[in-house]
Amino acid sequence: MSAKARCGCQSCTIRGLTGPAIVITIGILFLLHQVHGGHFYFGNTWPVVLIVIGLLHLASSMASREGHIDTSTAVTPQGPPAVPPSPPTQAPYSSQGQ
Numbered sequence: 001m002s003a004k005a006r007c008g009c010q011s012c013t014i015r016g017l018t019g020p021a022i023v024i025t026i027g028i029l030f031l032l033h034q035v036h037g038g039h040f041y042f043g044n045t046w047p048v049v050l051i052v053i054g055l056l057h058l059a060s061s062m063a064s065r066e067g068h069i070d071t072s073t074a075v076t077p078q079g080p081p082a083v084p085p086s087p088p089t090q091a092p093y094s095s096q097g098q
Contacts, residue, residue, distance in 0.1 A: 007071065010063035018056045025052045 025048060032040035 007067075007069040009065050009068040011060050011065045012068065014056060014060040014063055018053065018060075021052055021056055022049060025049055
């Protein structure tokens with residue numbers, strides 16, 4: 001599992017529901033198309049998907065961000081500092097005198 005910190009504020013929770021809400025909305029639109037025999041053709045009802053996305057983003061922007069964890073700047077635990085490389089060694093025979 002990932003050790004990455006996840007934010008549990010209301011805004012991030014609502015934003016995390018956007019994908020599932022879109023899938024459910026598309027499924028309902030296709031179901032209505034099948035049940036009502038073409039009155040709810042997806043070509044005519046696709047703006048509903050945009051409305052759902054807009055409503056979720058609006059709700060996310062208006063929700064509380066109390067306790068928000070900024071994952072882009074989260075401090076990650078680091079191991080011991082790296083050992084600097086040793087300086088290059090000289091060849092046993094120098095190129096002088098040849």
